Structure formats: structure tokens, C-alpha cells
Amino acid sequence: MEAVRFHGPRDIQVETIDEPICGKGQVKIRPAFVGLCGSDIHEYTGGPVLIPQEPHNITGRSYPVTLGHEFSGIVEEVGEGVTHVSPGQRVVVRPTIFDRQCTACKRGYEYCCENIGFIGLSGYGGGLAKYHVAPAEHFYPIPDNVSLEAAALTEPLAVAWHAVNLSPFKMGDNVMVVGGGPVGIGIVQVLKLQGAKNIMVSELYEKRRKFAIEYGATHTFDPDQEDVTQRVMEVTDSIGADVIFDAAGVEKALNGAISACRTHGTIVNVAVWEKKPAIPVNDLMYNEVNYTGSALYDEGSFEAVIKALGYGQLKPEKMITSKIKLNETVEKGFETLVNDREDHCKILIDVQA
Secondary structure (H helix, E strand, O other), X not given: OEEEEEEEOOEEEEEEOOOOOOOOOEEEEEEEEEEOOHHHHHHHHHOOOOOOOOOOOOOOOOOOEEOOOEEEEEEEEEOOOOOOOOOOOEEEEOOEEOOOOOHHHHOOOHHHXXXXXXXXXXXXXXOOEOOEEEEHHHEEEOOOOOOHHHHOOHHXXXXXXXXXXXXXXXXXXXXXXXXXXXXXXXXXXXXXXXOOOEEEEEXXXXXXXXXXXXXXOOEEEOOOOOOHHHHHHHHOOOOOEEEEEEOOOOHHHHHHHHHHEEEEEEEEEOOOOOOOOOOOHHHXXXXXXXXXXXXXXXXXXXXXXXXXHHHOOOOHHHHEEEEEEHHHHHHHHHHHHHHOHHHOOEEEEEOOO
16 A cells, blocks of 8 residues: 655655554554655754654654654554444554653653653554554544544644643633644634633744634734734733743743743743743743643543534634645645645545545
């Protein structure tokens, strides 16, 4: 079968590999739609980062690997002992892999596993192939009224849901999101659903700022042309934002976020940083601003997103700015997101097209 495989930086190939076999306790699906993620782009431009060069501690696999960790599909076959899904059922894949043995896992924080891995990055193959097989625990049925396209966005929306739940955000708060990419837009949607007063978004690209407004942002700022701190103070009557979510991972933007945060406010880092930032710790200290991280998502957040999609509380289809075929993944997927991020939020690969 055809699959999109990572061989190294700027070396992603569509090649023929063996079709996987469904074993005991496993599920085999036909992937439908696969979203390209910022993590995938980092791997393409400068990897391997998360993709293991040596055998992964859980999966025992290293690159080349079949990519794709944000995806939906249709069950083709189930192995012995699998009862929660059946052939023909539409499902979404939770890609996180954890060992259940480390200190974090034993304390209930599997998403912070010391040996964390991902389907489509660390093992079990990924969604960018005609068929995919993994342990049954990774597959979740989706409601009949949720499209396979929308279901493919469950994973990034779960990142957003978890970040908001982890924060001290409460209804009526003034909130700022730094970065208007897929996760930032996801956070905007969750904040709107949970009753934020003002949702401010700081984003360089004009099209992404307009996109943020469409999804519920009340104010957007151009950090190249505006004093973001001043604008936040204008919106919040000189108090500052109660909670700020950093989905950009840019040092200048983080420093601006610190000064825009109210005394005893909170900054939640959701971004994966390529370079270590210099942080003005004294500014955090004197204003007693809490700075914390949000890593991936817990299972409850993943399931909550599926329910919210089913209830129509989240309608992420507009985030999909392009749908391409499997053999177009590199040229119209990776290269497009590297060179033309402004025009795109989420590109989906239609695997069966």
C-alpha cells in the first residue's frame, strides 16, 4: 500500500510498504482525513525531533516512519477481544502513546509520560496510508452527525480544551491568545464556548486575525504594528488579561504577554519552542504572574471534544482551508505550510481520494 514516510529533514516520500495485519486486541482502519500539524512541519524542516532516531522505548521503532497523527477513519477489522468498535464504524484516533510505568503515569498524568510517544511519529505507523493498525484503546467512535473531516480536528481541539481546563480561567474573564494558528484558533473556540468576556488574539498575519474574529475573538492585534500591551490595557480598563495562552512560542511575543498580564494573572504555554527564550523573570516575580505549561491533553479532554462536536458546540469545519490527495502531501501540504502559512489554518489529506 502507499504511505507517506519520513526519512529525514526535507525528505518525505510517498512509497509502497506492506499492508499491516490486525492482531489480537488491535483495530485496523481505513484512514479518511489526516490533518497536518505544526509538529509535522517541525519534523520536515528540522527533524527528527519527536521522531526517534533510536528505537522508541515503548514502540521499539525508529525512522523511517509513516506520518499522520491527527486523523479519522472507518473500521475495517477488529482483533480478538475488541468490543467497543466494530467494522464499518467511524472513529477518531487518539495518538498518544504512554508506558503506564513512569512516575507521571502512575500519578495519573499519562500525557506527561517520561517516554511519551505518538502514533504517526513514534510508532504503529500513522494515518497517511491506506490502512492503519494500532491497539484498540486508541480508537473512539464519533457521533453520526460529526463529519470525518471535523473528527480529524479532534486532536488539536483536545490540546486547546486541556489548556483551558488546566488554567484558572473562569466565565467572564478577559483572555488573550498569542498566535492564531490551529491550536490558537481552537483555544478561541473553547473560550467562547466557556463564556470568556473579551477574547483578544495577537497574530502577525491579517488573514489569521480575520479568522480569529470569525471564530469568536472580540479583538485582534498586529504585534508588528501595535503595542499589544497598550491595546490589552485599553480593552481591560488598565487591569490586564486574566489568563494568556501562548500558542506561538516566540520570545518577543512572550515578553509582550508578560507585560499584558494582570497582577496574579496566569500565562499558559501551549507552544513547542524551537529555541530557548530569555524570560524576564523579575517581571513575573514582581507582579506574581503564574507561568505554566500545558502538555498535550488528558483523555477526558479528548472525549469532551468529541461530545462537543456531537452537540454542535464546536464547529471547526471552517478551520479546514485546503483538502489534498495523499500523493500531494509534500508539495501541496508540507511545502505550502512552510512557505504560505498566512493563507492556511488546517490542511487535510484525503487519504482515500
